[in-house]
Amino acid sequence: xxxxxxxxxxxxxxxxLIETFTWLWPLxxxxxxxxxILLIGxxxxxxxxxxxxxxxxxxKLLGRLLPWGVTGFILCAVTGFVFVTGIVTNVGTHPYxxxxxxxWLQLKLAFIALAGLNLLTFHLSGMARVVxxxxxxxxxxxxxxxxxxxSLALWLGVIYVxxxxxxxx
Amino acid sequence: MxxxxxLRDTGYVTWVRESTSLLGYxxxxxxxxxxxxxxxxxxxxxxxxxxxxxPRLPLAPMRSYVPIMNxxxxxxxxxxxxxxxxxxxxxxxxxxxxAKILLVVLAMAALRMLIRELYGRAADPDTTPVSRxxxxxxxxxxxxxxxxxxxxxxxxxxARTVFQTLLAVGxxxxxxGIVAYARRAQVNRAASRRAAFGIHTAVEGGE
Numbered sequence: 001x002x003x004x005x006x007x008x009x010x011x012x013x014x015x016x017l018i019e020t021f022t023w024l025w026p027l028x029x030x031x032x033x034x035x036x037i038l039l040i041g042x043x044x045x046x047x048x049x050x051x052x053x054x055x056x057x058x059x060k061l062l063g064r065l066l067p068w069g070v071t072g073f074i075l076c077a078v079t080g081f082v083f084v085t086g087i088v089t090n091v092g093t094h095p096y097x098x099x100x101x102x103x104w105l106q107l108k109l110a111f112i113a114l115a116g117l118n119l120l121t122f123h124l125s126g127m128a129r130v131v132x133x134x135x136x137x138x139x140x141x142x143x144x145x146x147x148x149x150x151s152l153a154l155w156l157g158v159i160y161v162x163x164x165x166x167x168x169x
Numbered sequence: 170m171x172x173x174x175x176l177r178d179t180g181y182v183t184w185v186r187e188s189t190s191l192l193g194y195x196x197x198x199x200x201x202x203x204x205x206x207x208x209x210x211x212x213x214x215x216x217x218x219x220x221x222x223x224p225r226l227p228l229a230p231m232r233s234y235v236p237i238m239n240x241x242x243x244x245x246x247x248x249x250x251x252x253x254x255x256x257x258x259x260x261x262x263x264x265x266x267x268a269k270i271l272l273v274v275l276a277m278a279a280l281r282m283l284i285r286e287l288y289g290r291a292a293d294p295d296t297t298p299v300s301r302x303x304x305x306x307x308x309x310x311x312x313x314x315x316x317x318x319x320x321x322x323x324x325x326x327x328a329r330t331v332f333q334t335l336l337a338v339g340x341x342x343x344x345x346g347i348v349a350y351a352r353r354a355q356v357n358r359a360a361s362r363r364a365a366f367g368i369h370t371a372v373e374g375g376e
Contacts, residue, residue: 022329022333023330023334023336023337026322026323026326027334027337027338029322030318030319030322030323030334030338033202033322034318036206037205037206037209037210037213038213040206041206041209041211041214045210045211045214045234053233054231054233054234055230055233056227056229056230056233057226057230058226061223061226062226064223065217065222065223068217136227156206159202159203161199163202167194167195
């Protein structure tokens, strides 16, 4: 099983591209940051409104910016995929070893999964629907506040531990 | 230079550079990114309203983002200063780093001018259309922050890689620009078709 996963984690095509085009890695890093700004810009503003910051902004309209956050997430996921599958070219460590030993990468992936669960709860609990009907200055329900706070904390945690990953390679 | 070397060799800065503690170098690096998010994120949100991505969001409540941006700026400035102090002799000779600092200064100036333009007057910013000056300043902050983030990321690379990456970013910007222009032209054509149709029915209704 382990060798099967290890086999699929290394992408010779990605490694070839990184080796041939020296600008690919820094370009991906740049887009990883642009994606992160889009993600936190859209999701963070929505979360802050859920917590109670930015009263006067209708939650429904802020919610319409969320596709930008999704765009940012996809940008981060695609460039992050390049980092993991092509990491051998950059630091000489096999991605399987990195995934199984790098605590920060593991924490980051766990935080992303938790943020996904948090989002799922937001929709399944009906909070998404309730918040969508609120006026510009209305208070949000307690559960929505908690979920907003958790989301913001998790995404900031993702950035924090993400920044630590290269220091353990 | 003397001062920079003294700064680099002070006890605390040496500890920050050499310690493997989580309170050392990586703390400043991570907080630098978090501060950046708080500073540029709300800036981009305000820009999305002013530049027409989210035209129906009210501007006045976005004033409460100003303190958040200030906190973000202070965090990036403090952590950035410490990061600079760990290798000041290298940074002052790094053109990409100097370009980044210049871009950040310009972006901050544009942001301050924008905030004054939007909220400095007694009038409610939502009852009057956004001024041309505000729109220009907003475009400037978006362009300058984007350039500053790119320069910041590229500070660690050799001149050759920097050049190649800039070419790649430029190429992508051109492609995105063409796509955006084509889409805008398409939207405009649809709007003028609707307008022509509207005039037509109005004339018929008049008869």
